[in-house]
């Protein structure tokens with residue numbers, strides 16, 4: 227018999243890939259406060275009573291808590307709302323999963339580190355710099371300390387879902403290219419690891435099905451920078467000779483992106499490697515597949 231998964235906050239970039247990964251072999255209920263697809267229904271997970279009722283009525287085998295506020299500048303300016311959404315709603319999810327005695331999945335971020343190291347493995351000590359990162363780290367800690375059975379996967383620079391839902395770096399660059407910009411301003415002081423949503427969802431499924439509970443770094447292979455990602459993107463698009471990259475420091479964007487960001491948020495999937503459970507492909511391969519699958523004709 228098919229197992230059941232309740233997926234909360236499933237209307238965003240990552241939710242799109244989770245829907246695709248799990249819809250055929252599981253019975254899933256996908257909710258969000260932004261009901262932007264026919265397969266979503268409304269649930270605001272800040273409302274504990276409503277969250278508890280909706281999950282319990284569905285009687286799932288797993289609870290996936292995906293959603294969060296992911297705009298770092300919004301989070302800096304709306305602290306209480308951020309902790310309510312990104313931290314205390316995770317506490318709600320832990321209560322519900324424990325009451326039903328089911329495993330909980332929570333998504334954390336590479337952004338919880340302070341950037342003073344070159345590379346972070348699963349056991350490095352987080353030291354969040356801003357409100358978003360702190361809110362996510364406090365969610366992670368609550369799950370670790372209180373959930374009976376859990377999986378926490380830390381993602382890096384997310385890419386996925388295409389123009390409709392991608393709110394992050396790739397879409398921001400694609401927007402500029404679509405607007406006809408002939409030059410881009412790209413920082414050379416931010417290092418990280420891209421994370422393709424479909425690889426991530428597949429790897430989560432592998433861990434769940436093998437019951438490898440616990441905390442895992444889960445990013446694509448290779449370590450890179452905003453600058454190198456942009457260069458690779460232009461190459462894939464065949465625009466490397468046509469678009470000029472102006473290299474700047476983060477100071478150039480200090481008014482737009484005023485939230486603190488670590489200089490380095492590169493993760494190493496050490497635990498996945500040791501378990502022989504690392505299904506994450508190299509970021510360049512994943513980026514090419516992402517562009518091929520989601521941006522055909524986008525710039526025409």
Ligand SMILES: NC(=O)c1ccc[n+]([C@@H]2O[C@H](COP(=O)([O-])OP(=O)(O)OC[C@H]3O[C@@H](n4cnc5c(N)ncnc54)[C@H](OP(=O)(O)O)[C@@H]3O)[C@@H](O)[C@H]2O)c1
Nearest residue numbers: 235237238239240259260270271292293294296335381384
């Ligand atoms: N994006 C990244 O680069 C990144 C990197 C590492 C980890 N993560 C983590 O990955 C997870 C998924 O993020 P994503 O990239 O898919 O972000 P996303 O595209 O912003 O999607 C998050 C979804 O959660 C929803 N949501 C927010 N508050 C909610 C609430 N109270 N009740 C129900 N739904 C709510 C959002 O709705 P609204 O649009 O209405 O707010 C949005 O549809 C998050 O936990 C995030 O922290 C993201």
